[in-house]
Amino acid sequence: MKKTFITASLLVSMMVAGVASANEFLPETNKIKSNIQTVMVRQGSTKNGPQYAVIDRNPTGYNKQVVGGQTIEGWIKDGVAYTAIDGVTTKAYRINKDLETVMVRQGSTKNGPQYAVIDRNPTGYNKQVVDGHAIEGWIKDGVAYTAIDGVTTKAYRINKDLETVMVRQGSTKNGPQYVVIDHNPTGYNKQVVGGHTIEGWIKDGVVYTAVDGVIVKKGTHSAG
Known part of the structure; x- marks a missing residue:
């Protein structure tokens, strides 16, 4: 959680640089603080002593602040960190991953904002x-x-x-x-589409397709 807030603070600092002049004084708007709280859930009268539990008071990492007249929000959902300015999501990236989504065109066009995905580590090294x-x-x-x-x-x-x-x-x-x-020598696969079970496999160089257990198609397999 701390790492997320530090990242958000750095992002805000970059945004502030674009909207504020060098002579402007900007107060600290978002002090870094922990939302993790440890509470005692059982007294120390037992032989094992007191027991504690960790409570996350802000599980989505949500934060909101106003900088340069703009409302900046940040939150986490399904492992993705989002940043929004005045209600418009401007940045999203998967935490601890190399893919980052950035806005490349503002939302003033009729199609709204446009985004691009940048792979910071294209070889996954x-x-x-x-x-x-x-x-x-x-x-x-x-x-x-x-x-x-x-x-x-x-x-x-x-x-x-x-x-x-x-x-x-x-x-x-x-x-x-x-x-x-x-690990799958027959190339077998199975999926359900529109309520029907579709299977496919290879046997003796022949490719088979079956729907709901009935073979509907077969053809000669050629190495691609």
Whole structure:
């Protein structure tokens, strides 16, 4: 929660710079304060002593203030942090993610405000040290990779059932060896559309489609 308020304060500071002159004095409008409160829910007469519970007095992180004659609001919903100016959402970003939605055109047009999504980390690259090992992850050409201490140990195609795993370390003269595992060899999938159960699968090179248990279509499967 504190991180959210700090981010909101920085955003407000940037906005203030645009609406106030260098000679204007702007009072502090939103002091950083915690909405987390710890209360005792059981007295200390038990053998385990007193017990406490944490209460969030502001679970959505909502805050509101007036800066330069404009009403600025901020809140959190479903893991997304929003900022609104005079009732119009101007910014939204998923907390601790790299995607950020920013307003690129004001709402004065007949279509209202327009937004653009900026990916601050297009390859999804991340790095961390766990138990003394450097673990990296990234995305390239639709494939997600994992490397430990500089050696790729896992790779899989995003949203596919094929997964490439290392089966032999790189100590051999040929380097590491990988094997591809198909977690869904028949390509089976099932979904409900308009109240009907639609299934699809592959068998002996033939693609089948069934609706409510009845095969309605089949065709020859060709590798794409």
